[in-house]
Amino acid sequence: MDEMGVGARTSRARKLARLTQIQLAAKANVSLSLLRKVEQGDRPASPAFIAAIARVLGVSIGDLTGQPYTPDSADAAAHATIPELRRAIVAFNDEPLTGPTTFDDLTTALDRVRQGMRRARYTDLTADLPDVIRGLHMLADNENPGRELEAIYSTLAYAYSKAMLFAYQYGYLDLAGLAAERCGWAADRSGDPIWPLAAEYNRALILLYSGAYVAGSKTIERAYTASEQLDTTPDLLAVRGALHLRGSILSARALDGDTAESHIQEARGIAEAIGDDRYRNYGTGFRPSNVAIHSVAVPVELSDGTTAVSRAESIRLPASVAPSRAGHHFIDVSRAWLLHGDKQRALGSLEQARMVAPELTRNHPQVHETVRVIARARRGTDTLARFARWANVKI
Incomplete structure (x- = not known):
């Protein structure tokens, strides 16, 4: 059970640091009015707000969000996978392998x-991941240099x-950073x-969550510059498009709306250029x-609920969209409606997120924030x- 919201945790950490609200707002470069509303539970704490407050108070973002949340029975299996995954990432292949051993079996x-993560089903399909990582390391250690070894490293x-992504989803950010x-x-x-460019895209997610927006943007720019030295293919264009989308959120959280919208336009142009071509997106989901x-997520991060709602109203997600993506979208739409002042529709969007991606929705800190703010006005x-x-x- 998540017992406290970000506002209550912020208030507690601020008092432990012996800072007044005026002092904390000034140091974190947030408005005093916003800080007061968040601490009172009248306004949800955005990811950018949380990162700024955590930096000033010298605490982790998890200290303010409460992640990783104490699991209930529905999420217990996913949380139970984390220690084994941590050992696999740290120990490489120094532990005995109990799962598949051939390359074909490991890739299967x-x-x-x-497929499980695409459907936002983490609990029952991620238990294989630690042994997959161990098995691939063992194969790499026993393979001679050449294309077969490179295929193992690519996998x-x-x-x-x-x-x-799995560790990130459940709030184990140190492990997510190590995996990146x-x-x-x-x-x-x-x-x-192309793979190193996709890896930079992944690393930028950790920087995004950490509030390191300048460093994240530089990571995206560096990867994009490197991409310009390669032959243009649909595969490369897809990764470039993904870099633009990650850059759009980094820019939005840094309150640079113009750059964020420029990234969206560039990504849209790439999507149109690729068209129906078959391409590999290197796990970016472009x-x-x-x-x-992302065109909805950007104004949400800029606290522009009106624009976000307007854009969301014109979007009809195709059936082919992964439930994990659709779940994130409906969570953003909920945040947009809350910013727009319609708490009923904010709750309705959360219900949509729950329907398509229950595990993701239950463990998303912005869902917890939205629920608490709605509860302040609609208790009972x-x-x-x-x-x-x-x-x-807990409300």
Whole structure:
């Protein structure tokens, strides 16, 4: 059960640091009015707000969000995978392997993980990931230099990218960061010049969450510059498009709306250029629909609920969109409606997120924030109370 919101944790940490609200607002470069509303529970704490406050108070972002959340029975299996995944990432192949050992079997197991994560089903399909990572390391150690070894490292880079996303989803940010670094390590050995660019895309996610928006933007710019030295292919264009989308959120959280919108336009142009071509997206999930999703996320991060709602109203996600992507979209739409002042529709969007991606929704800190703010105005509503109980949020 998530017992406290970001506002209450911010207030507690601020008092422990012996700072007044005026002092903290000035040091974090946030408005005093916003800080007061967040501490009172009247306004959700945005990711950018949380990162700024954590930096000033010298605490981790998890200290303010409460992640990783104490698991209930529905999420226990996913959390139970984390220690084994941590050992696999740290120990490489120094522990006995109990799962598949051939390259074909390992790639089949990894594809099951990919499909599960695409459907936002983490609990029952990620348990194979630690042994996949161990097995690929063992194969790499026993393979001679050449294309076969490079194929193993390419697959290992992908496995680490999935480990990063899994750990990130459940709030284990130190592990997510380590997996992102390992992804880059394997990418550099893959023999594929595009993989290191995708690894930088992954590393930028960790910088995004950490509030290191300048460093994240530089990472994106560096990867994009490197991409310009390669032959232009649909595969490369897809990764470039993904870099633009990550750059759009980094810029939005840094309150640079013009740059954020420029990234969206560039990504949209790339999506149109690729068209129906078949391409490999290196786990970035770049699609035209993902450009539309990010076009809503950008104004949400800029606290522009009106623009976000307007854009969301014109979007109809195709059935092919991964539930994990659709879940994130509906969470952003909920945040947009809350910013717009319509708490009923904000709750309705959360219900949509729950329908398509329950595990993601239950463990998303912005869902917890939105639920608490809605509860301040609509305490006693049966629908809200049921959702809060399901999400393990105390209101």
